[in-house]
Amino acid sequence: MSEFLTIGEPVVTFMSKDADASLIDTINYFKLLGGAELNVAIGVQRLGHTTEYVSRLGADPLGGYAKKQILEHGVGTTFVTEDADNWTGFQLKQMVTTGDPQTFNYRTGSAAAHLSADVLDDVKLDDVKIAHMSGIFPALSETSNKAFRHLMDRLVAADKLITFDPNLRPALWNDDARMIREINEFAKSADIILPGSNEGKILMGSEDPKDIADFYLNQSERTKVVIVKVGPAGAYVQTRDAEGFMVPGFKVAKVVDTVGAGDGFALGVITALLEDKSLRAAAMRGNAVGALQVQTPGDNDGYPTPAQLAAFYAAEGVSED
Numbered sequence: 001m002s003e004f005l006t007i008g009e010p011v012v013t014f015m016s017k018d019a020d021a022s023l024i025d026t027i028n029y030f031k032l033l034g035g036a037e038l039n040v041a042i043g044v045q046r047l048g049h050t051t052e053y054v055s056r057l058g059a060d061p062l063g064g065y066a067k068k069q070i071l072e073h074g075v076g077t078t079f080v081t082e083d084a085d086n087w088t089g090f091q092l093k094q095m096v097t098t099g100d101p102q103t104f105n106y107r108t109g110s111a112a113a114h115l116s117a118d119v120l121d122d123v124k125l126d127d128v129k130i131a132h133m134s135g136i137f138p139a140l141s142e143t144s145n146k147a148f149r150h151l152m153d154r155l156v157a158a159d160k161l162i163t164f165d166p167n168l169r170p171a172l173w174n175d176d177a178r179m180i181r182e183i184n185e186f187a188k189s190a191d192i193i194l195p196g197s198n199e200g201k202i203l204m205g206s207e208d209p210k211d212i213a214d215f216y217l218n219q220s221e222r223t224k225v226v227i228v229k230v231g232p233a234g235a236y237v238q239t240r241d242a243e244g245f246m247v248p249g250f251k252v253a254k255v256v257d258t259v260g261a262g263d264g265f266a267l268g269v270i271t272a273l274l275e276d277k278s279l280r281a282a283a284m285r286g287n288a289v290g291a292l293q294v295q296t297p298g299d300n301d302g303y304p305t306p307a308q309l310a311a312f313y314a315a316e317g318v319s320e321d
C-alpha cells in the first residue's frame with residue numbers, strides 16, 4: 001500500500017484548440033486527462049511518493065484511455081475497477097486567453113458515479129500517511145456520496161491525516177444549499193482544509209482568508225490547519241495556536257490555463273508534509289506547483305518532478321526552509 005490515497009472520478013477533457021472560441025463553434029480539440037483528485041495523485045507520484053487512487057471506469061475507449069494514462073503516470077490502480085454498464089465521464093473545456101475557461105460536464109450516471117461504499121472495505125489503510133478528499137466526488141451521485149462518507153469514516157477511525165479541498169462544483173450538486181451544508185460538514189473531519197478565497201464567499205460568506213480560517217478552525221476540534229488559496233497572490237496559512245501568515249505567490253510570464261492550479265497547490269502542500277517540511281514550506285511549494293501549472297494547457301502537465309521543482313526554486317532565488 002502507498003503513502004498517499006485519494007478517491008475520485010477521472011475526467012477525460014476535450015479542450016478546444018481555438019483560443020477564445022465558444023464551445024458551440026469549436027470543432028478541433030486536444031484530448032487530455034484531468035479529474036481533480038487524480039491530478040493530485042499524478043503530481044504526488046511525480047514528486048517521488050507512492051500513491052493509490054480509488055475509482056471506477058467505464059469499459060469504453062475513454063475508460064481505456066484513462067487507465068492507460070493513470071498507469072503511465074505510475075499512480076496505483078489496485079482500486080480502479082471497471083464498470084461494464086456505465087460510461088466514463090468527460091468534459092469539454094474552452095481555451096481562453098484571460099480568466100477561467102468555461103467547462104461543460106458529461107458525467108451524470110458515469111461509471112465513477114456508481115462507485116459504491118462496499119468496495120471501500122478492501123482498501124487497506126495501514127501505510128497511508130495522507131489521504132486527500134475533495135468535494136467533487138460526493139457531488140456525483142447519492143451512491144458516490146455514501147461511498148465518500150464511508151471512506152471518510154474509515155480514515156477518521158484509523159486516525160489518518162486528512163486533507164480536504166472543497167472544490168465547489170455547483171453544476172454537479174444542482175442544489176447550492178445542500179452543497180454548502182455538506183461541504184462544511186465534510187470539512188469537520190479534515191485535519192487540513194484547503195479552500196479558495198472565492199469558495200469562502202459561498203461557503204461561509206466571506207472572502208477574507210482570516211475569516212475563512214477562523215470559521216473552519218472553530219467548527220471542528222479535528223481541524224488543525226487552514227490554508228486559503230488567494231490566486232496569484234499566494235496563500236494564507238493559519239493554525240489553531242499561532243498568528244496566521246501569508247506566503248506570497250510567484251509571478252508568471254503568461255497564464256495559459258488556470259485549471260489544475262488548485263490541485264497543484266494541494267499536491268505541493270501534501271508532498272512537502274510527507275517530507276516533514278514546515279507549513280510555510282508546504283504553502284510555498286503549493287504556490288510553486290500552482291504557478292507552474294497555470295503555464296500549461298492541460299490539467300496536470302505542469303506538475304514538476306523533484307528536479308523541475310528545484311530548478312524553479314533556483315530560478316526564483318528561493319528555497320523551502
Ligand SMILES: Nc1ncnc2c1ncn2[C@@H]1O[C@H](COP(=O)(O)OP(=O)(O)O)[C@@H](O)[C@H]1O
Binds near residue numbers: 249258261289
Ligand atoms: N496567475 C497565477 N500566477 C501565479 N500563481 C498562480 C496563479 N493562479 C494560481 N496560482 C497559484 O495556484 C494556487 C491555486 O490557485 P487558485 O486559483 O487560488 O486555486 P483554485 O483553482 O482552487 O481556485 C494559488 O494559491 C497560487 O499559488
Ligand SMILES: O=C(O)C(=O)C[C@H](O)[C@H](O)COP(=O)(O)O
Binds near residue numbers: 035136260
Ligand atoms: O471539474 C472537475 O470536476 C474536474 O475534476 C476537472 C479538473 O481537472 C479539475 O476541476 C481541476 O481543478 P482545479 O485544480 O481546482 O482547477
